Amino acid sequence: MIDKAGTWWTGSSFEDLAEYIRIHTSLGYPAGDIRRCVCGDCGGHVFGLDIAQAEGCAQRICVGCLNEYLIADSEDYWDQVNIETGACPCGYETFEIGVGYSLRESGEIQWVTVAGRCVVCGILGVYTDWKIDYEPSRHLLDRF
Numbered sequence: 001m002i003d004k005a006g007t008w009w010t011g012s013s014f015e016d017l018a019e020y021i022r023i024h025t026s027l028g029y030p031a032g033d034i035r036r037c038v039c040g041d042c043g044g045h046v047f048g049l050d051i052a053q054a055e056g057c058a059q060r061i062c063v064g065c066l067n068e069y070l071i072a073d074s075e076d077y078w079d080q081v082n083i084e085t086g087a088c089p090c091g092y093e094t095f096e097i098g099v100g101y102s103l104r105e106s107g108e109i110q111w112v113t114v115a116g117r118c119v120v121c122g123i124l125g126v127y128t129d130w131k132i133d134y135e136p137s138r139h140l141l142d143r144f
């Protein structure tokens with residue numbers, strides 16, 4: 001269950017992170033499909049996060065095996081953006097990551113939201129989000 005009592009909302013599970021994404025997106029483009037990031041090689045659930053907030057791009061880096069995964073359509077823009085390392089307000093840079101997809105009535109993606117739960121303190125946060133303004137885009141559901 002999300003703890004909303006302090007300055008920062010915290011959680012202890014991926015379910016809390018998914019709920020946080022639902023709450024965060026509810027007033028704009030509600031995330032109807034939320035995916036838990038899992039390393040395709042080692043099965044790890046803990047990642048570093050590189051983001052380009054202004055441009056709307058993200059990459060996760062598995063802390064177990066250091067494999068990198070660009071999220072959604074980030075590959076199309078990654079070489080052209082200003083990359084920052086995602087960090088929790090507590091200072092740590094390791095997260096359980098969830099990607100929320102807001103879908104159009106047609107089933108195509110309208111908005112991508114990348115959020116993390118700090119594995120050290122549990123603080124929940126959205127680190128970047130962006131609009132997808134082209135179709136087809138459903139193939140991006142598998143790029144998280």
